[in-house]
Amino acid sequence: MTPSSDSLVNTNLPLRVLQVGAGGMGRTWLRTLLSHDRVELVGLADLDVARAKAALDETGAPDVPTARTLEELIDHVAADVVLDVTVPEAHHTVTMQALRRGLPVLGEKPLAASLAEALELVAASQAYGRLFMVSQSRRYDANLVAFRRLLRRLGRIGILTTQFFKAPRFGGFRDAMAHPLVLDMAIHSFDSARYLLGVDPVAVYCDEHNPAWSWYAGDAASTAIFEMADGSRYVYTGSWCSPGLETSWNAAWRASGEYGSAVWDGDSPPTLEVAEGADAGEETDDAEETVHPGIAGSLREFVHAVRTGSTPMGEAADNVLSLAMVHAAIESSRSRQRVVVADVLERAHAEALERATGEVRDVLASWTSLTPPG
Incomplete structure (x- = not known):
């Protein structure tokens, strides 16, 4: 039932998708899949099969096959790719099963529940020659893309800041997480910062805490200061139990550069102010505008x-650095010390080598850099 990689390139046939996960986000993905003209939903797996059937009924696809696990579906349904919308703890299992069976994977963030698992999945993607991409959905916001263009006019960036203040009451796994804000939400902003600045993190100092009125078990508020590779600083401040005057889900952003500053409230088009006499150049109009x-x-x-063999944004070997920012921030918060991102990656790599076997371990052992090759 597994296609060859070549059979998916340069074809006009719809991609046959197996989705795993039928919770709230799973239902959102079902609607997205069913509205896309170049994919076909051919199966839905969820440990609660009744929930899977209810989700399909709700989204208008009652005849799609269901099962408890991906493995049950793969043997009975012809598929081309897998969409993983499970809880973070299940990402490693689902993605590894799909990659071993020759199926490219699009997964929800985070890439995996731990950085070691993430590196193992990156190595598996390379060992089995199949794409593994993480849906960093914020990168496809037209206003974020416009904000990135404005930053290019500011010359050298000195500091980029994010403010995120919301008060959602999700219930479920987020309420029980040890680091609900940083691990489940801040990764969107961390990844966007890498996208906006075009550079990677070097080190971080982070402070997490849980306000007295918080309804989360873990730390729901955080401030993190990242040193970036070009000498700039990225500063994130946020809270998930902050009612009143809430920011956009995209957060509020400000960039300060040598020629001026740019701001974005997360919802409206961003704005730019160039210092008098500064030669910031003209705004460019490029292909990024259409998203x-x-x-x-x-x-x-x-x-x-999948169709062209191109490398997408969110490809696992690149996205692992956004996840590394998360785990470095958590480690810094625990130790109350500045943490070097490369050190966190090195320890995760050693753990991944202990976990992995066969071809996957061979790929991990072949890496000559702390940053996995893309």
Whole structure:
């Protein structure tokens, strides 16, 4: 039932998708899949099969086959790719099963529950020659893309800041997480910062805490200061139990550069003010301007990458650095010390080598850099 990699390149046939996970986000993905003209939903797996059937009924696809696990579906349904919308703890299992069976994977963030698991999955993607992409859906916001263009006019960037203040009451696994804000939400901003600045993190100092009125078990508020490779600083401040005057889900952003500053409230078009006499150049109009927002953008890029063999945004070998920012921030918060991102990656790599076997371990052992090759 598994296609060859070559059979998916340069074809006009719809990609046959097996989705795993039928919770709230899973239902959102179902609607996105069913509205896309270049994919076909051919199966839905969820440990609660009744929930899977209810999700399909709700989204208008009652005849799609269901099962408890991906493994049950793969043997009975012809598929081309897998969409993983499970909880973070299940990402490693689902993605590894799919890659071993020759199926490219589009997964929800985070890449995996731990950085070691993430590196193992990156190595598996390379060992089995199949694409593994993480849906960093915020990158497909047209205003974020416009903000990035404005930053190019500011010359050297000195500091980029993010403010995120919301008060959602999710219930479920987020309420029980040890680091709900940093691990489940801040990764969107961390990844966007890498996208905006075009450079990677070197080190971080982070402070997490849980306000007295918080309804989360773990730390729901955080401030993190990242040193970036070009000498700039990225500063994130946020809270998930901050009612009143809430920011956009995209957060509020400000960039300060040598020629001026740019701001973005997360919803409206960004604005720029150039210092008097500064030669910031003219705004460019490039292909980045046309994007499909949110997870629809992720899906379209994934489909294009599978069909053409191109490397998409969110490809696992690159996205692992956004996850490394998360785990470095958590380690810094625990130790109350500055943490070097490369050190966190090195320890995760050693753990991944202990976990992995066969071809996957061979790939991990072949890496000559702390940053896995793309």
